[in-house]
Amino acid sequence: xxxxxxxxxxxxxxxxxxxxxxxxxxxxxxxxxxxDPEVFPNSEGxxxxxxxxxxxxxxxxxxxxxxxxxxxxxxxxxxDVFISIGDITIKPENPPIAIGGDRYRGKGMGTLVMKAVIxxxxxxxx
Numbered sequence: 001x002x003x004x005x006x007x008x009x010x011x012x013x014x015x016x017x018x019x020x021x022x023x024x025x026x027x028x029x030x031x032x033x034x035x036d037p038e039v040f041p042n043s044e045g046x047x048x049x050x051x052x053x054x055x056x057x058x059x060x061x062x063x064x065x066x067x068x069x070x071x072x073x074x075x076x077x078x079x080d081v082f083i084s085i086g087d088i089t090i091k092p093e094n095p096p097i098a099i100g101g102d103r104y105r106g107k108g109m110g111t112l113v114m115k116a117v118i119x120x121x122x123x124x125x126x
Contacts, residue, residue: 002091003124008070014116018109019082020072027055027062029073029084033100034058065089065096070120074099074113088113090120 012020033039034053065071069091075082086099086109095117099105 002067002069006124012072012116012120014112017077018112019075019077020088020113020116021075021082021084023062023066023071023073023087027059030058030062030087030098030100031055033086033098034061036100038105039098039100062087069095074109076104076109085109086113088117090117092121092125 008022010022014020031053034057062071065087066089069089071089072087073084074086074088074097075084077083085101085104086097088097089095095114097110097113099109
């Protein structure tokens with residue numbers, strides 16, 4: 001538990017069409033995002049020679065993030081169903097964010113999510 005005596009919410013609504021959903025162990029959902037050559041270096045700030053990350057890497061990364069922060073999938077509502085399009089880990093330093101697919105990047109999604117991260121951190125800090 002990254003924030004002692006603080007329960008991680010299952011859902012954090014950011015708008016009518018965007019929400020954060022608590023990580024449920026389904027690391028496979030993130031593989032397509034991290035196979036996008038723009039996502040890994042932009043989300044982690046790490047330049048890496050690997051052009052494609054494998055499922056084991058994503059699994060280990062999600063396990064670490066889940067142990068060291070509040071890991072959420074970023075979801076958008078499309079046709080009355082929420083679909084996962086990225087992830088965010090709420091932690092006091094350097095919260096990593098990944099938004100998969102060009103369709104969702106450059107539209108203010110990251111700004112909306114990071115504002116929620118800041119509010120969450122304000123609420124859990126002692």
